Amino acid sequence: MNGSAAVSSSGTGSSSERHHRHHHHRHHHHGQGNGHSQQNLLADGSHIGNYQIVKTLGEGSFGKVKLAYHITTGQKVALKIINKKVLAKSDMQGRIEREISYLRLLRHPHIIKLYDVIKSKDEIIMVIEYAGNELFDYIVQRDKMSEEEARRFFQQIISAVEYCHRHKIVHRDLKPENLLLDEHLNVKIADFGLSNIMTDGNFLKTSCGSPNYAAPEVISGKLYAGPEVDVWSSGVILYVMLCRRLPFDDESIPVLFKNISNGVYTLPKFLSEGAAGLIKRMLIVNPLNRISILEIMQDDWFKVGLPTYLIPPELKQQEQEQQQQQEQHDDGTKNNSEEIDDELVTALSKTMGYDRDEIYESLESRDRTSVLNEIREAYMLIKENKSLIKDLKSDRDRSDELDTFLAQSPPTFQQRGDQNLPPVPPLQLQSSPQQHQPNVSRKIATQQRAYNVAPFNDTNNEEDSTISILPTSLPQIHRANMLAQGLPAASKISPLVNKKSKTRWHFGIRSRSYPLDVMGEIYIALKNLGAQWAKPSEEDLWTIRVRWKYDVGQNHNERIPDLMKMVIQLFQIETNNYLVDFKFDGWESSSGEVAHNPNLSEDEMSTFSAYPFLHLTTRLIMELAVNSQGG
Amino acid sequence: MGDVGLGRGNVVLEQKFSVESIRAFLKSKTSYDVLPVSYRLIVLDTSLLVKKSLNVLLQNNIVSAPLWDAKTSRFAGLLTSSDFINVIQYYFSNPDKFELVDKLQLDGLKEIERAIGVEPIDTASIHPARPLYEACIKMMNSTSRRIPLIDQDEDTHREIVVSVLTQYRILKFVALNCRETHLLRRPIGELNIVTEKEVASCRMTTPVIDVIQLLSQGNVASIPIVDDEGHLINVYEAVDVLGLIKGGIYNDLSLSVGEALMRRSDDFEGVYTCTKNDKLSTIMDHIRKSRVHRFFVVDEDGKLTGVLTLSDILRYILLGETGS
Numbered sequence: 001m002n003g004s005a006a007v008s009s010s011g012t013g014s015s016s017e018r019h020h021r022h023h024h025h026r027h028h029h030h031g032q033g034n035g036h037s038q039q040n041l042l043a044d045g046s047h048i049g050n051y052q053i054v055k056t057l058g059e060g061s062f063g064k065v066k067l068a069y070h071i072t073t074g075q076k077v078a079l080k081i082i083n084k085k086v087l088a089k090s091d092m093q094g095r096i097e098r099e100i101s102y103l104r105l106l107r108h109p110h111i112i113k114l115y116d117v118i119k120s121k122d123e124i125i126m127v128i129e130y131a132g133n134e135l136f137d138y139i140v141q142r143d144k145m146s147e148e149e150a151r152r153f154f155q156q157i158i159s160a161v162e163y164c165h166r167h168k169i170v171h172r173d174l175k176p177e178n179l180l181l182d183e184h185l186n187v188k189i190a191d192f193g194l195s196n197i198m199t200d201g202n203f204l205k206t207s208c209g210s211p212n213y214a215a216p217e218v219i220s221g222k223l224y225a226g227p228e229v230d231v232w233s234s235g236v237i238l239y240v241m242l243c244r245r246l247p248f249d250d251e252s253i254p255v256l257f258k259n260i261s262n263g264v265y266t267l268p269k270f271l272s273e274g275a276a277g278l279i280k281r282m283l284i285v286n287p288l289n290r291i292s293i294l295e296i297m298q299d300d301w302f303k304v305g306l307p308t309y310l311i312p313p314e315l316k317q318q319e320q321e322q323q324q325q326q327e328q329h330d331d332g333t334k335n336n337s338e339e340i341d342d343e344l345v346t347a348l349s350k351t352m353g354y355d356r357d358e359i360y361e362s363l364e365s366r367d368r369t370s371v372l373n374e375i376r377e378a379y380m381l382i383k384e385n386k387s388l389i390k391d392l393k394s395d396r397d398r399s400d401e402l403d404t405f406l407a408q409s410p411p412t413f414q415q416r417g418d419q420n421l422p423p424v425p426p427l428q429l430q431s432s433p434q435q436h437q438p439n440v441s442r443k444i445a446t447q448q449r450a451y452n453v454a455p456f457n458d459t460n461n462e463e464d465s466t467i468s469i470l471p472t473s474l475p476q477i478h479r480a481n482m483l484a485q486g487l488p489a490a491s492k493i494s495p496l497v498n499k500k501s502k503t504r505w506h507f508g509i510r511s512r513s514y515p516l517d518v519m520g521e522i523y524i525a526l527k528n529l530g531a532q533w534a535k536p537s538e539e540d541l542w543t544i545r546v547r548w549k550y551d552v553g554q555n556h557n558e559r560i561p562d563l564m565k566m567v568i569q570l571f572q573i574e575t576n577n578y579l580v581d582f583k584f585d586g587w588e589s590s591s592g593e594v595a596h597n598p599n600l601s602e603d604e605m606s607t608f609s610a611y612p613f614l615h616l617t618t619r620l621i622m623e624l625a626v627n628s629q630g631g
Numbered sequence: 632m633g634d635v636g637l638g639r640g641n642v643v644l645e646q647k648f649s650v651e652s653i654r655a656f657l658k659s660k661t662s663y664d665v666l667p668v669s670y671r672l673i674v675l676d677t678s679l680l681v682k683k684s685l686n687v688l689l690q691n692n693i694v695s696a697p698l699w700d701a702k703t704s705r706f707a708g709l710l711t712s713s714d715f716i717n718v719i720q721y722y723f724s725n726p727d728k729f730e731l732v733d734k735l736q737l738d739g740l741k742e743i744e745r746a747i748g749v750e751p752i753d754t755a756s757i758h759p760a761r762p763l764y765e766a767c768i769k770m771m772n773s774t775s776r777r778i779p780l781i782d783q784d785e786d787t788h789r790e791i792v793v794s795v796l797t798q799y800r801i802l803k804f805v806a807l808n809c810r811e812t813h814l815l816r817r818p819i820g821e822l823n824i825v826t827e828k829e830v831a832s833c834r835m836t837t838p839v840i841d842v843i844q845l846l847s848q849g850n851v852a853s854i855p856i857v858d859d860e861g862h863l864i865n866v867y868e869a870v871d872v873l874g875l876i877k878g879g880i881y882n883d884l885s886l887s888v889g890e891a892l893m894r895r896s897d898d899f900e901g902v903y904t905c906t907k908n909d910k911l912s913t914i915m916d917h918i919r920k921s922r923v924h925r926f927f928v929v930d931e932d933g934k935l936t937g938v939l940t941l942s943d944i945l946r947y948i949l950l951g952e953t954g955s
Binding site for chain 1: 674676689699701704783784786787788789790791792863864865866874877886889890891892893894895896897899900901902903904905906908909913914917926927
């Protein structure tokens, strides 16, 4: 706190600055927690919306997680309660809520579903799919996992990760706590997309100081954490499943960091050549040389027994095209445009609250404004949800699993869609030369999602104005252009996020010590600093009137008051919690002459410069801090 | 007022009339009048570490702050992005002095500035009760494009930092309060206020340290980035330097300016362009609505031809249209 001071324009301030760090305790989010919530609103046994809270499951880095059930259907859900205070950029609340709504559209059989979002004044409550077990408990309980079994889990994980990456969401924090299992031994990844939204993106602080799963670029503090970090973490997870131990593990954190940064680990001999080869390519230190998720999906070891529903549309498309090319050489020109699915539009307007006309407009126009893009992305997402279900259905040998996926589906629009599937629109395939084009443009579109175009329409009847904003100067477009040039260094630079100041303002300083001890400390500090005080009266032991020479060695004019007066007072805020308040009380001259008016009003007091007062108060607080450390 | 189409002559007369009334307005108001009813002021103690002061600026989303010397109990100048530019340049030419740069306090900036031979920290200030016009003139002569308002308390004669006025705030004040700005309808190309020659520019691949040098040599707040044909693509601003060295990392100086700009926050609104046919009336309108600090003048093909800064506009309002 030395030195930085702030005053309000009104001038008087008996406040001092203190920094508050948020300490997050990260438990397993499905482990046992001590379920006492202070808020009655969220107490066990109470209702939130249509959910009855059963108990606390644990505490995640963003808040409590509660088990609840849907009152009418009895379906178990987990409620993730996010205190709005931990949200990044509280001034962008609207955008964050939109982001969460976007997450709600994510539908993948191996991702914990977000069913609903309930907003209250202080909290955002995410109603999520409940999965009772952790993959890692399962690994630990079993002696050894066969490569086949590990591959099945791994395929599910990679497919889920690929799905999210395709929709521009990077997990950034894949680790055992986030890999859950349902009763049919299907993996469910939790917390996708949350790292984008939350302030607390600091891995080392939030993950119990255990960075075993974090990629080198993450632990080295590089700001950029792109999809490659999820590849690394998945590589570590695959290693753990196959070897029953961590690839990077050391009691000493510096050694651990060094091993991760240098990619130093050993592969046991019993691994098959295919598995070892894949792990090697996933644990490459340079993120640019690391295998990509799509490449993993084309890996021979990975592909063994891969169910169709886990293959992303892009790869499916490639395969189909190859087939088509073999089967028939020419089939006339294909129609590139797709018909808009009315059903999807209805669903979209329901979940995201868009106007139907707005959705049609966004899908039909080529306009690249942020709102239209956002809608287009959301449409693509739910469209894919539908075709995913179609794949699941056609995968006959998996019809059992299909039931479990669908049974888990929530009382939202999707369930309706699930139960009586409308005819899935014929997917018009694009011919291969154009295949990459839409992807590129879609990427730029996502980056623009957050951008709001400055309101220019209302420039009053100045039709001849040629003032405009240079598109290439917009950060999102600039970044896309730089990345398009393929500069290796460019991909590592990420934009500065203006985090909200974590500084909170308090009056005075707080203490939990015995009040007489606090007073004793203050007297000692004042004595050490050479201040004088008046003997306190019997009635008021808790107020000290102080006179303190403010010596800046410059003003030798004797008529200028040089003794600052201060009132220090101890207040009780609650049991065992006290506040020391410092108050400016005018000036006195050491020549004995009292400043012209001893009884200044508050208003007159505020005409004095606040800086000398802040300076002396800072010195006193620092002295108190030194003493309390010594004691 | 000249609604009848009297043609060009009328436009010229109205422009002159408008500038004169804005000037009269500036003379009739004080700096104090510009201050909002309630505002926040962040003052930094000179014993604060330079790198911490950078964090304070970034955290609070500000680009400069007045300094306070607790030893003398006096205002100690204004910390601006140019001070950070000086530190970067010093560090770049003396990489062995890393320790020093890391432990540098704000009151140590003077020595750095002496070492690289640039102007020391700006200490110009004005009393809030002086006419706004006077504050503008004083501001124009200072390098920081802003002026601190310093008062003294009557009894102890100690200084009070009241606020800091920027060119933007004054022009926005004018745009909000002077209807006459609507009469500024002469194309800016006619007014001889656009800086056209000697606009230093760079390419996307220029090392950022060279661009920083251009900022400091030209005493300008931004350097336009153009392509091979001279089309304007982007602009590097002096305030971008703050984000570049956040966290005390000076390694990033090897980056190209294009890479350095990837650190720009997504909140950046974009670079404003105009043509020489635009009028100050529309420009003032934009100043009223958005936080714009300069307009880059381009031709029909988007090639850079000049720049119109807030200083140029202010100078024109203060001193222009005085001829016949």
